[in-house]
Amino acid sequence: MTTDSTASWTAAFRSAVISSHENIDLFELRGFADQTLRQIIRLDGGGSALRIRLSNRYGKEPLHIGGARLAIRTEGSGIESGSDTPLRVAGAEEFTIPVGEDAVTDPVERTVTAGDELAVSLWLPEDTGLSTYSAVPLRTGYAVPGNALSAPALDGIEGLEELVTRHFISGADVLAPAGTxxxxxxxxxxxxxxxxxxxxxxxxxxxxxxxxxxxxxxxxxxxxxxxxxxxxxxxxxxxxxxxxxxxxxxxxxxxxxxxxxxxxxxxxxxxxxxxxxxxxxxxxxxxxxxxxxxxxxxxxxxxxxxxxxxxxxxxxxxxxxxxxxxxxxxxxxxxxxxxxxxxxxxxxxxxxxxxxxxxxxxxxxxxxxxxxxxxxxxxxxxxxxxxxxxxxx
The missing domain is CATH 3.40.50.1110 (SGNH hydrolase)
Structure with missing residues (x-):
């Protein structure tokens, strides 16, 4: 990736996360196994590249991600044709986030702007245990059985769930002009x-x-x-x-x-x-x-x-x-x-x-x-x- 020496990594989206292991009954507590999550984030600002922050901060098990993808969201669970790209961590498309830790994906060289809606898809082949999550994201997410990372839409897939909570995503940074x-x-x-x-x-x-x-x-x-x-x-x-x-x-x-x-x-x-x-x-x-x-x-x-x-x-x-x-x-x-x-x-x-x-x-x-x-x-x-x-x- 070509880097701009006049640019710096700057927060463009945040989603505060909490533990599913707290003694609370306000929000649904859950994990995932052999499922693909597709969750939508809306950027507050833009830049010449993007990276996603993923969290297993409160997990009790290592979080194995079999694959992750980034795409431009159209509507619902749909993604724009040709916009789908892998998300990697340390060069690997398959990676594990240890218990209590966070991960930042490798940069994706893509110009993004404020208001862009992006779909982040995670393939979770193993039981995640109760998730690190955001309780009130006010943004519908989606879960389906199996590996549907690159599906153009998840609608119509048997077992589709709509989620009112956001899981494992804690933020996104953009490469923005220095001084932003x-x-x-x-x-x-x-x-x-x-x-x-x-x-x-x-x-x-x-x-x-x-x-x-x-x-x-x-x-x-x-x-x-x-x-x-x-x-x-x-x-x-x-x-x-x-x-x-x-x-x-x-x-x-x-x-x-x-x-x-x-x-x-x-x-x-x-x-x-x-x-x-x-x-x-x-x-x-x-x-x-x-x-x-x-x-x-x-x-x-x-x-x-x-x-x-x-x-x-x-x-x-x-x-x-x-x-x-x-x-x-x-x-x-x-x-x-x-x-x-x-x-x-x-x-x-x-x-x-x-x-x-x-x-x-x-x-x-x-x-x-x-x-x-x-x-x-x-x-x-x-x-x-x-x-x-x-x-x-």
């Missing part, structure tokens, strides 16, 4: 996109990217949201302070980090489904956690942009919204908006979607229906609430 800058949306379900319409790319980071492109920006935002994730303690995935290095600081090209946490720290402890959850934090504890987060970002030379904790008073999830928790959220939001916050800037996401008559709840026009997450219109309101001058990407 990246913002990481590092947060919970408000960033991952729960509540927005699947397969439409109407999540907050997607819509913020639309605004950036319209403004002529050469940089973009990648999404490291993780539904049900917490700032201070593990519950769904490692807590924010634990995963910060991997999911933000180590992202190639990162210059800015947008942050949204706190809802699950306050809400999960009140739910019967989580009797083992650590107690809800005080405002002082959350503020200390946010301060540590900002300090670590600044120590890495990054711009730290906070967002206010979203309103959730009328959520349908029993036990999630308590008067004590809502009072803490108000106090934390006042601190984020105040002069003592260590962040370089903030976006007032709470105010952007709150009911003016009752700011502790989501406005009906922006409510996904569960009182905790926003719909497509709400995601647009969140994206519109970010001052692009803060990003400078």
């Amino acid at each position: 800058t990246i913002a990481v949306a590092f947060g919970d379900s408000w960033f991952e996109g729960t509540g927005t319409t699947p397969d439409t790319d109407r999540r907050f980071p997607d819509l913020l990217n639309d605004r950036l492109r319209d403004a002529g920006s050469t940089g973009w935002v990648v999404n490291q949201g993780l539904s049900a994730n917490r700032l201070l303690t593990d519950e769904i995935g490692e807590h924010a302070l634990a995963r910060l290095q991997r999911d933000a600081l180590d992202v190639p090209g990162v210059t800015h980090v947008l942050i949204h946490f706190g809802l699950n720290d306050l809400g999960i402890p009140g739910q019967e489904a989580y009797p083992q959850a650590a107690p809800g934090p005080t405002a002082a504890e959350l503020i200390a956690g946010f301060t540590t987060l900002a300090d670590r970002l600044h120590a890495a030379g990054l711009t730290a942009i906070a967002t206010t904790v979203g309103p959730y008073k009328d959520t349908v999830f029993e036990g999630y919204a308590t008067p004590e928790g809502i009072a803490v959220a108000r106090e934390v939001n006042d601190w984020i908006r105040g002069a003592d916050s260590p962040f370089d800037a903030y976006a007032d996401l709470a105010a952007a979607v709150a009911d003016p008559a009752d700011p502790d709840r989501i406005h009906d026009d922006y409510d996904s229906g569960d009182g905790l997450h926003v719909n497509d219109a709400g995601a647009k309101a969140l994206a519109d609430a970010v001052d692009l001058a803060f990003l400078k990407i």
